[in-house]
Amino acid sequence: MRRRHLLASGLFLASGAARAQAPAAPAAAAPPPAGEARSVHALSLLGEPGLPADFPHWPWVNPSAPKGGELVRPAVGSFDSLNPYILRGTQAAGLLQVFDTLLASSLDEASTEYAHLASGIELPADRRGITFLIHERARWHDGKPVTAADAAWTFNTLREKGHPFYRAYWGDVTEVVAEDARRLTFRFKDDKNRELGLILGQMPVLPQHAWEGRDFAQPSLDLPLGSGPYKVERIEAGRSITYRRVADYWGRDLPTVKGTANFDTIRFEYFRDTAVLFEAFKAGQVDVRQENIARLWATGYDFPAFRQGQVKRQEIPNEVPTGMQGFAMNLRRPMFQDRRVREALGLMFDFEWMNANLFYGSYKRTTSYFSNSELASSGLPSEGELLILSAFRGRVPEELFTSEYRVPVSDGSNTNREAARRALALLQAAGWTVRDRKLVNAQNQPFAFEMLLSDATYERIALPYVQSLARLGIEARVRTVDPAQYQKRMDEFDYDMTVALFPQSLSPGNEQRDFFSSDKAREPGSRNVIGISDPVVDALVELVIAAPDRQALIDRCRALDRVLLWGFYVVPQWHLSAFRIAWWDKFGKPERNPRYALDLASWWVEPARERALPPKPAAPAATP
Structure with missing residues (x-):
């Protein structure tokens, strides 16, 4: 949920x-x-x-x-x-x-x-x-x-x-x-x-x-009417939006509001890419940023304002379930419909090399769709899980009952020959052959696909993976597009492979339909990025939603997890159980952060600290 x-x-x-x-x-x-x-x-x-x-x-x-x-x-x-x-x-x-x-x-x-x-x-x-x-x-x-x-x-x-x-x-x-x-x-x-x-x-x-008299389904830049603690004050279309705290907000004394909504204004400034955004942060054009790039967190904060103590940073542990992030294959494309092909592609991803050389050893490999939670499967199925999964025997991989799911582990050299041999054997069993250094099918069509990205930052992760795939004769191309085009193509399922995130909570439910159900595989704009259309998955999703108690929910989520993992629908990536945040030192904040979110709404401005900082660059003119 x-x-x-x-x-x-x-x-x-x-x-x-x-x-x-x-x-x-x-x-x-x-x-x-x-x-x-x-x-x-x-x-x-x-x-x-x-x-x-x-x-x-x-x-x-x-x-x-x-x-x-x-x-x-x-x-x-x-x-x-x-x-x-x-x-x-x-x-x-x-x-x-x-x-x-x-x-x-x-x-x-x-x-x-x-x-x-x-x-x-x-x-x-x-x-x-x-x-x-x-x-x-x-x-x-x-x-x-x-x-x-x-x-x-x-x-x-x-x-x-x-x-x-x-x-x-x-x-x-x-x-x-x-x-x-x-x-x-x-x-x-x-x-x-x-x-x-x-x-x-x-x-x-x-x-x-x-x-009244307006079409709700049409996008609009009309300032919305709400009842919350902030209202839109002004916008510069596509570039910035400013919110003003509602002074007479009806709910200001509610226990769910006290101590929050402390800023008079909250402004979002838009940047075309993350590199420009980081430079804007260093220059003081934005006040706070969550860091999701391990390289920048390790090496990028050696600038004057940070050395002088004007910029602070902190890694705040959390207990947020991390779900699954990975390279997701679009099963609507014929080349990805064979499970052996999907398994082979997963074997070629060298996480250990990436973690050491790109991430400064900061991440853990993700091995579950419910990672960092008690809902994640591990080892062999428990008795409760077997009771569920046995009903689907013959319709799920038999290895699910006899073997522990494990992601491949390399020596970190990015030349894992054993994994490449296993991957090539799986591809050959699926009908693919290497001819003239290219992987082709029986019709002599090459194994070629496009990896669609919305952020150029991800290219440094995608390109080493592309190079690994090339050793098998697979031609993978990386294409980065702007966020609007990316969203349009995702809504229309117009992609071969992309980076997908399937977030989870401690109480999964209806949203699993949007992630994995057959109906959603055919509905434009759904979160079924992979295009899974499997009656077994459909049945397990419904069992999760209808779980009568906590133990049943655990067993059913773990059963669903196993079926998804053994389907090899994604190449699992990594996760971090902490918020990495940097800010200009003008804020006060509570003594502790809540367990399950980074709650910036409970921060406030300390005027004395703000006065000690250098003047902020002027904001661009906005349009009412």
Whole structure:
């Protein structure tokens, strides 16, 4: 289950690292006494919520943090839309802070959400629905009240006209009803989807009156109306967007808000590539950056402002599940449809050489679609996993039952001849032959494909891999395109191979359909990048969604993990269980970071520190 909106944030804020927490029945699943609806202040999949109904604020924030100042953040590429909830267009960064959601995710607890825009939650005894009570003080930025009718309209609009993701994510909802101005009730098709209440709690609520006479499905640069702590103040189309804190924000005293939303303005400055972005950071044009390039983290911070202590950096450990990142093959292309071919391509990736020579030894190899969590498979299948997988015997690789899945390990020389021999044998068994130093099929067609990238930074990882493949006679080409073109081609499945990320949480559920289901393999814009269309995977995804308890979820996720791994659909890459962050030293921040996210919203500007810094370069003129 995602803890923030998938498209706008990319962050999945739960973790399998909390192993010490004993599995318990989820709060949303416990039947109320005497068959009556039960009122709660929060929902949790892993037991009772950690905070009481009267908690004053999130445990990690500074509730007395001063308000004021500006935070300038970087973004790469461009944007042409201020609607983050549709397929078309490239949305601007930061839009989620304009819109409130029914519940607020705790960044310090796995799979737990607390009352926010909804002041209360009612759970029926049959678990076939949920009711949210819209907060009586909730107001849009134009002063009009937020109503249950707005929320019902939002649900129906997003499912009908929003990103296709919503249709799968909310597929188990049969009806939504605004019973009065405040009561919003969802009804479910059955009681099997134990996370559905939390999924609906993530729903942003949009103002119906602001969309009258407008086409929701069309991208637009009209300034959006919301009810959140910030509103869009001005934009320079494709280059920058500035948000202004709402001084009379209706929810400023909520425990889910206190100590956050501290900056008067938040501005995102766009850069065409990451190299220019880093130079802009060094010059003070942006205030903070998360570093995802190991080379820069190891060698790039030897510049005057850093040496003088004006720029700080820190590696902050986290417990965020890292999911799977890898070179993903598009099964819609015939050359990748043979499992032996996919296994061969994986054998040619020399992680050990890359980690030593490109990453300064900073990464761990990823070996699971649920890495860094208790949901990751390892060793041979357990008894619980075997009970699940035995039903599919004959339709999954037999090695799954008898052998431990292992990624190939090299000596770090980038000339792993044994792996190359094994790969060539697999390719020959699949009907490919080397002729005149080129790998060809029976029709004498060469094995050639394009690797599509959106960031030139990845070329230094892709090119050594391309060179390894060339030793087998495979002609792989690397093509880097701008983010807008990349997104368009991804939405249309117009690629051979790309770098894909499948983020996970401690409580996987409906989003697995979007990642791996047959229906989504045919739906443009879906997250089924690979194009998996396998009835076994479909069945396992549904089992994950319907898991009745924690142990069942663990066993079912591990079973799904094994089937995906033994399908060799991706060439697994690496992960890091920490946030690498650098910032200009003008901020105060809480004593600790929450366990499952980097919470910049709880930082604040220290005026004395800011005055000690050199003047910031003037911001470019913006267009209202």
